[in-house]
Amino acid sequence: MKNPINGLNKVFDNRVRLGVMSVLMVNEEVNFNDLKQMLEVTDGNLATHLVNLEDNGYIRVHKGFIGRKTNTTYAITKSGEKAFSDHIAALENMIKGVK
Amino acid sequence: MSRQNQLETMQEISDIKRIMERSSRFISLSGLSGIAAGLCALAGAYFANNILNDYFSEYNHGTGYTDRNFDSLKIKLLVLAGVVLAAALVLSFIFTWRRAKQNHLPIWDLTARKLMWNILIPLLSGGLFILAMLQYSEWRFVAPACLIFYGLALVNGSKYTLTDIRYLGYLEIVLGLVNTQFTGYGLYFWAVGFGVLHIIYGVLMWWKYERAVVNVR
Numbered sequence: 442m443k444n445p446i447n448g449l450n451k452v453f454d455n456r457v458r459l460g461v462m463s464v465l466m467v468n469e470e471v472n473f474n475d476l477k478q479m480l481e482v483t484d485g486n487l488a489t490h491l492v493n494l495e496d497n498g499y500i501r502v503h504k505g506f507i508g509r510k511t512n513t514t515y516a517i518t519k520s521g522e523k524a525f526s527d528h529i530a531a532l533e534n535m536i537k538g539v540k
Numbered sequence: 541m542s543r544q545n546q547l548e549t550m551q552e553i554s555d556i557k558r559i560m561e562r563s564s565r566f567i568s569l570s571g572l573s574g575i576a577a578g579l580c581a582l583a584g585a586y587f588a589n590n591i592l593n594d595y596f597s598e599y600n601h602g603t604g605y606t607d608r609n610f611d612s613l614k615i616k617l618l619v620l621a622g623v624v625l626a627a628a629l630v631l632s633f634i635f636t637w638r639r640a641k642q643n644h645l646p647i648w649d650l651t652a653r654k655l656m657w658n659i660l661i662p663l664l665s666g667g668l669f670i671l672a673m674l675q676y677s678e679w680r681f682v683a684p685a686c687l688i689f690y691g692l693a694l695v696n697g698s699k700y701t702l703t704d705i706r707y708l709g710y711l712e713i714v715l716g717l718v719n720t721q722f723t724g725y726g727l728y729f730w731a732v733g734f735g736v737l738h739i740i741y742g743v744l745m746w747w748k749y750e751r752a753v754v755n756v757r
Contacts, residue, residue, distance in 0.1 A: 463559040475650040479563050529556065535549050
């Protein structure tokens with residue numbers, strides 16, 4: 442029997458990281474505050490997970506300015522898109538496998 | 541895989557779907573907002589009709605649409621249009637704000653901004669275009685242009701809110717195009733498009749999405 446854990450991505454077993462990826466799958470570019478509001482997490486918590494996703498090459502960070510205020514936006518990368526789709530496919534297979 | 545694991549996995553998938561949905565569409569738009577806007581439009585059409593009747597009872601065939609009466613007619617109608625627009629916006633905002641609060645969703649977030657921006661582009665273009673027509677006393681296509689640009693705005697915005705609003709947009713566009721062939725009846729088309737259609741749409745949306753919530757309470 443195949444191991445059902447196959448194909449699941451370790452990076453996405455955290456709720457915040459999974460949430461960030463879900464938001465970025467359907468939105469081209471999202472800034473820090475919008476992500477925070479959408480996922481209802483604290484600054485520090487979100488920042489940590491964003492760094493992790495960036496280190497994995499799943500998201501791209503763009504530091505910009507609106508007037509003098511910094512406006513950091515995040516977008517999903519090609520490899521992030523692929524990794525997330527694979528993860529969802531693996532989840533769906535797990536459910537099907539049991540039926 | 542254990543039953544417990546399976547439930548967790550399903551939960552995870554539904555979380556992903558929920559976040560995707562919630563981060564890409566503004567779902568707090570209330571049907572009651574549509575009804576309120578429709579009622580404002582009907583009231584506005586009624587007053588506009590009275591103003592027009594007054595004007596035509598004193599209409600002078602010699603001077604046509606150029607005398608001072610015509611200038612005052614234009615101003616009266618513009619002020620009325622402004623009041624109707626403001627009332628419709630305020631009332632529809634209240635009902636949508638109330639619904640967002642009931643669902644514990646933010647009223648002004650990424651999705652609201654996207655929706656607003658995508659509606660405003662066709663709407664502001666249309667508004668300026670209509671003002672330019674009035675500048676040259678070209679009044680015949682004001683009502684059709686209102687309907688067409690508003691319809692385009694709704695179709696454009698439907699990508700960022702309840703998709704049902706797209707059909708309201710289609711109807712407004714068709715109504716506006718038909719109106720171009722019956723230019724003397726602009727006010728009636730306007731009343732149907734902004735009054736009747738809004739009310740029907742609002743009732744349908746309320747019935748489809750909000751009735752259940754009220755019953756549960």
